[in-house]
Amino acid sequence: MSDIKKIALDGFWKQNPGTVQLLGLCPTLAVTTSAINGFSLGIATAIVMAASNASVSPIRKFIPSEIRVPIFILIIASLVTIIDFSIHAYIHPLYKALGIFIPLIVTNCIVLARVESFAAKNETTPSFFDGLFMGLGLALVLALLGGMREFFGKGTLFSGIDLIFGPSTSNLVIHFFSDYNGFLLAILPPGAFVGLACLIALKNRIETR
Amino acid sequence: MFKDHFKKMSITATSMIIFALTASTALSIFYLITKSSIEESDAKAKRIFLNQVIPADLYENNLAKDTISIEPSPFLGNKKNIDVYRAKKNNQVIAVIIEAVAPDGYSGEIKTLVGIDQDDKILGVRVISHKETPGLGDYIEIEKSQWIKNFNLTSLDKVNEKQWAVKKDGGDFDYVSGATITPRAIVKSTYKCLLYTKENKKRLFAS
Numbered sequence A: 001m002s003d004i005k006k007i008a009l010d011g012f013w014k015q016n017p018g019t020v021q022l023l024g025l026c027p028t029l030a031v032t033t034s035a036i037n038g039f040s041l042g043i044a045t046a047i048v049m050a051a052s053n054a055s056v057s058p059i060r061k062f063i064p065s066e067i068r069v070p071i072f073i074l075i076i077a078s079l080v081t082i083i084d085f086s087i088h089a090y091i092h093p094l095y096k097a098l099g100i101f102i103p104l105i106v107t108n109c110i111v112l113a114r115v116e117s118f119a120a121k122n123e124t125t126p127s128f129f130d131g132l133f134m135g136l137g138l139a140l141v142l143a144l145l146g147g148m149r150e151f152f153g154k155g156t157l158f159s160g161i162d163l164i165f166g167p168s169t170s171n172l173v174i175h176f177f178s179d180y181n182g183f184l185l186a187i188l189p190p191g192a193f194v195g196l197a198c199l200i201a202l203k204n205r206i207e208t209r
Numbered sequence B: 001m002f003k004d005h006f007k008k009m010s011i012t013a014t015s016m017i018i019f020a021l022t023a024s025t026a027l028s029i030f031y032l033i034t035k036s037s038i039e040e041s042d043a044k045a046k047r048i049f050l051n052q053v054i055p056a057d058l059y060e061n062n063l064a065k066d067t068i069s070i071e072p073s074p075f076l077g078n079k080k081n082i083d084v085y086r087a088k089k090n091n092q093v094i095a096v097i098i099e100a101v102a103p104d105g106y107s108g109e110i111k112t113l114v115g116i117d118q119d120d121k122i123l124g125v126r127v128i129s130h131k132e133t134p135g136l137g138d139y140i141e142i143e144k145s146q147w148i149k150n151f152n153l154t155s156l157d158k159v160n161e162k163q164w165a166v167k168k169d170g171g172d173f174d175y176v177s178g179a180t181i182t183p184r185a186i187v188k189s190t191y192k193c194l195l196y197t198k199e200n201k202k203r204l205f206a207s
Helices: A002-014 A025-031 A035-062 A065-090 A092-098 A101-107 A109-119 A124-154 A161-165 A167-172 A189-208 B002-053 B147-151 B181-199 B201-205
Strands: B067-070 B082-089 B092-105 B108-117 B122-129
Touching: A002 A124, A025 A035, A025 A101, A025 A124, A025 A189, A035 A065, A035 A092, A035 A101, A035 A109, A035 A124, A065 A092, A065 A101, A065 A109, A065 B002, A092 A101, A092 B002, A101 A109, A109 A124, A124 A189, A161 A167, B002 B108, B002 B122, B067 B201, B082 B201, B092 B181, B092 B201, B108 B181, B122 B147, B122 B181, B147 B181, B181 B201
Parallel strands: none
Antiparallel strands: B067 B082, B082 B092, B092 B108, B108 B122
């Protein structure tokens, strides 16, 4: 049990993919224009990571080490496509909201990195939790960064929540200013870099205390 | 020496083939399981849009079933034959819904449904698919903003040729600064769709 606790701590804090490993920056920068966007892509990534770690770990002894990377990618790509199909078929609103980002999870190197560095060396259960917690740690960073950029860029928080959790939640959207013209820099890619830098600085500051 | 290498290579190749086969089998199975649901949910999404483009109380037929097929036209940007949906009342075609493709979005094609009534007036426009930047160019979606409603009740007579452009280019249509290419593409494709309807009016509205 303490193993899983350590894995969770690594995923959320010590080895957080978004602020420490700095892997998977492609979605971090592109998708985090709102808290909901970031959070939903983070959750989708977490599902893929848990599934890919859990499926690579039991067969790791059958994978020849020379061609392990192509096989890992093959497995990850198949899983992502399966998840893409399922979301498209059964949760259409979510599919509309995340659309083109789901296939992009394949190119997110954090997925391959965890498979290569953890699942290929460990038992199935810890591998599953490693993928899950690393993914959730990334989701947390994406949601925070998305929230920051949304707040500064559009003056709102949780916009688009009704697309994911149903129309009844649309009154949860918070509008901070009645007449806000928007701060475009926060929404554009440079805003993502600046925002991420602030998050990393904040984390480092808390750690050095 | 050679024998050893050959043995190793065969093992590598065989395992690669086995993994590829397993992965493709899994994908095919999932494709078959989800295929009908995917088509259904796409059709459902399109039906919702059909009713937004032409208000449901204006017609009495089943839009999805009353279609005519039109061939590719540079005005519409379609590469294959597409269906035009026709809204009828008392057996008279009162409006048509045409799928227009704007090829020049910020990242790829933007597909819209344009509803046009028998007086060449636009009843409504909705974006059915696009790849514009999330949070920036996606205000063309009705879920994100009301921008697309700017087209309602416009026509070739009401808005002259030069004004079929975004305000930045001296036209009539609003845009969000930082994302001008997206609305520019839609304004253009909608304008061309109106031209197409005018040219082919007899055929489209024949009852």
